[in-house]
Amino acid sequence: MNSNQQRIVITGIGLAAPGADNLKDFREQLLTGTSAIKEIDLRYFGPAAAGICTFDETRYRKKKENKRGTRAGCLGVYCAHEAMADAALDIGYYDRSRIGVYVGLTEHGTVETENEIFNISQYNYDVNYWTHHHNPRTVLNNPPGEITMSLGITGPHYAIGAACAAGNASLIQGVQMLRLGEVDMALAGGISESTGSFGIFASFKAQGALGEAEDPRMACRPFDMARNGIVVSEGGAIYVMERLEKALERGARIYGEIAGYCINSDARDFVLPYGKRQAECMQQALHRAGLQPADIDIINTHATGTRQGDIEECKAIRQVFGEAPSTYINNTKSIIGHAMGAAGVLELAGNLPSFEDNKVHPTINISNLDPECALPNMVINKPVQIPSVSTILNNSFGMVGVNSVIIVKKYKK
Amino acid sequence: MTRNNIKDLILEIIKDIDEDADFATLQSELPLRDQLDLDSMDFLDIVMELRKRHKLQIPEEDYPQLASLDSCVNYLEPMLKNV
Numbered sequence: 001m002n003s004n005q006q007r008i009v010i011t012g013i014g015l016a017a018p019g020a021d022n023l024k025d026f027r028e029q030l031l032t033g034t035s036a037i038k039e040i041d042l043r044y045f046g047p048a049a050a051g052i053c054t055f056d057e058t059r060y061r062k063k064k065e066n067k068r069g070t071r072a073g074c075l076g077v078y079c080a081h082e083a084m085a086d087a088a089l090d091i092g093y094y095d096r097s098r099i100g101v102y103v104g105l106t107e108h109g110t111v112e113t114e115n116e117i118f119n120i121s122q123y124n125y126d127v128n129y130w131t132h133h134h135n136p137r138t139v140l141n142n143p144p145g146e147i148t149m150s151l152g153i154t155g156p157h158y159a160i161g162a163a164c165a166a167g168n169a170s171l172i173q174g175v176q177m178l179r180l181g182e183v184d185m186a187l188a189g190g191i192s193e194s195t196g197s198f199g200i201f202a203s204f205k206a207q208g209a210l211g212e213a214e215d216p217r218m219a220c221r222p223f224d225m226a227r228n229g230i231v232v233s234e235g236g237a238i239y240v241m242e243r244l245e246k247a248l249e250r251g252a253r254i255y256g257e258i259a260g261y262c263i264n265s266d267a268r269d270f271v272l273p274y275g276k277r278q279a280e281c282m283q284q285a286l287h288r289a290g291l292q293p294a295d296i297d298i299i300n301t302h303a304t305g306t307r308q309g310d311i312e313e314c315k316a317i318r319q320v321f322g323e324a325p326s327t328y329i330n331n332t333k334s335i336i337g338h339a340m341g342a343a344g345v346l347e348l349a350g351n352l353p354s355f356e357d358n359k360v361h362p363t364i365n366i367s368n369l370d371p372e373c374a375l376p377n378m379v380i381n382k383p384v385q386i387p388s389v390s391t392i393l394n395n396s397f398g399m400v401g402v403n404s405v406i407i408v409k410k411y412k413k
Numbered sequence: 414m415t416r417n418n419i420k421d422l423i424l425e426i427i428k429d430i431d432e433d434a435d436f437a438t439l440q441s442e443l444p445l446r447d448q449l450d451l452d453s454m455d456f457l458d459i460v461m462e463l464r465k466r467h468k469l470q471i472p473e474e475d476y477p478q479l480a481s482l483d484s485c486v487n488y489l490e491p492m493l494k495n496v
Binding site: 062063067068128129132133 | 432458
């Protein structure tokens with residue numbers, strides 16, 4: 001069989017989101033539109049709306065290891081173990097050298113570097129007080145590397161950097177490595193620890209793109225007239241991905257099948273999104289999936305709550321989908337904030353249960369829809385029950401002009 | 414610092430590194446690494462903590478002196494006598 005025709009399926013999901021530490025609770029949170037955004041206090045910066053995860057940090061490794069490693073590593077280890085358990089897979093089922101770990105990161109090392117500079121500031125900036133843990137904590141492969149150490153995986157591991165498209169990019173990497181025969185199983189997903197960095201908040205603020213509201217639960221409001229920027233969240237989602245025949249052989253539960261994908265570049269601007277290229281990205285993903293726009297049941301938007309970003313994406317969707325009467329549109333960030341490198345995979349994970357319950361979770365915090373963002377079948381503030389869901393298109397775009405689209409379809413023989 | 418104070422200091426630092434560390438059966442003359450979940454990175458943490466807390470600069474060639482609780486106390490006693 002042509003390797004590009006090999007069917008790749010998702011058979012396990014482990015996640016930590018602001019407000020939930022497993023897919024079942026996460027789905028419930030999204031269907032009820034319960035924001036988990038709260039106010040945190042950041043060094044130098046002060047209070048800010050943010051999404052923080054609560055999960056059992058010592059379920060899969062000791063406190064000592066969490067202390068030595070990074071927050072991203074801690075999130076990754078939790079999600080990876082949860083994904084394996086969710087897939088009902090023992091680590092010994094596949095040859096450990098034939099498992100690949102691919103983790104999407106928007107950035108890594110910012111938190112650790114800021115912490116260390118603060119540390120030496122307490123010692124008159126004497127670099128003799130700089131920690132020996134700095135390099136192993138800040139290498140880009142730290143989060144996937146911590147996962148391999150925890151699970152004893154000896155196959156390839158590396159991080160994929162694609163700004164806030166990185167989660168999707170790592171899923172695509174997993175698909176490609178499975179199709180190339182490089183691995184027999186992939187743990188692929190994305191992680192963000194960005195809430196630990198005052199610099200990331202300060203940079204968004206300096207750019208006029210940091211979401212704020214008196215009630216932090218209202219700070220992230222994509223498509224609303226009063227939206228004023230991004231709410232930074234931490235989080236993680238790791239998927240178990242397998243070739244279909246292997247998944248069937250072991251009787252795995254199948255969440256969905258990767259139908260198509262695309263990554264492209266704006267080649268234009270450091271921060272401004274570009275609807276034209278986003279539209280091309282969606283069109284190419286549809287083409288690869290052999291689908292027409294009208295075949296898509298749910299578009300899970302990337303929209304982050306910035307003025308121009310939301311409008312550009314809506315323009316792109318309008319261009320590709322026109323008035324597609326049976327395509328519903330939602331946004332997950334309104335509920336959990338922007339989990340950066342984890343955003344694409346967390347948001348997709350939260351929508352995959354639609355294949356079973358045929359519900360579309362809502363976009364919340366819209367009280368005055370921006371006419372420039374008005375699209376048919378946008379699911380606002382309340383979930384919608386539709387006859388059936390068999391395809392989901394997930395958008396995830398990032399700075400410096402990177403766009404990613406993944407289409408997942410319900411598994412059918 | 415007395416020898417007991419130094420011993421307590423080392424145990425306190427180890428507890429900071431690994432709060433699950435169990436000292437109940439620790440034998441002070443035997444290597445710490447053989448009895449506790451400590452590796453070379455943890456010993457560098459001990460060196461760093463001594464630097465932070467007491468401005469001690471321990472040269473790399475002296476790291477073996479920190480192998481056991483007793484050898485730690487013997488090595489650090491003259492350095493910390495006025496603390």
